Amino acid sequence: MAADQLSAVFAALADPTRRAILTRLAEGDANVAELAAPFRVSQPAISRHLKVLERAGLISRRRRATARLSHLEAEPLREATTWLARYRAYWDESYDRLDALLAELQDKQSQQDEQDEQDKRDEQDESDEQAG
């Protein structure tokens, strides 16, 4: 699982309403109205929570007639609790930072190369002028 998805999973689980939604879905699929029922929270608010859970890969959603059903996806949860999860997170985050550093260094190098090319052209122009 990429560092981003692992972070998305933990962020999704950091909210008590979302954890309660997942606990309910562990008993079986449910639509938005059913999920909203136990809370003093509006259905649109529940829908927002469901979007976060879906983006983290913790639920999948499908249509059955007029209802939109949410389904618990266990795999990201299993991955988040595996033995390797924290070790993997350390390296995923380090390597993501390295990606950014390498991109920055290569950009700087390109800019430097362009500047060197421009300086060379300017020098050439100058010596052309002096010769002419």
Next chain:
Amino acid sequence: MATTAKTEIIAEPGVPQIVITREFAAPRDLVYRAYTDPDLLVRWLGPRRLTMTIERHEVRDGGTWRYIHRDTDGTEAGFHGVFHGTPSPDNLVRTFEYEGAPGHVSLETATFEDHDGKTLVRTNAVFQSVEDRDAMIQSGMESGVNEGMERLDELLARLVAAR
């Protein structure tokens, strides 16, 4: 970036070894520099949450290295070791010791392979025992126990069991 690069981690049960591979969109010499120049290394090694200090990083035969991760609550974790052989992108070998577990030393070999202008870095860490390898994985390279993480683990265990 069109696709997210994937870190591959191989840690077979009962084998005192961890192999990590990852491809980077940069030339080999630049990636090697990022691994060996302490001014660059400090800018990426470890999660952002931990403050990294590199005390020394002498990339030569017999050269020593030491760095410290400091957590947000101030707890520190020190790591040190020695480089062996002639360090190069073909072969970067060092010992690795976590100061919280003195005497449990691992041997790490990193290689940097050119693949069409990209670089595949392969790190092989060999441990003195399977227990040492397992301890490394379980530590998650993070100092201190996160209470929130423990509660999360409990919840997740319940949810996974329910499926």
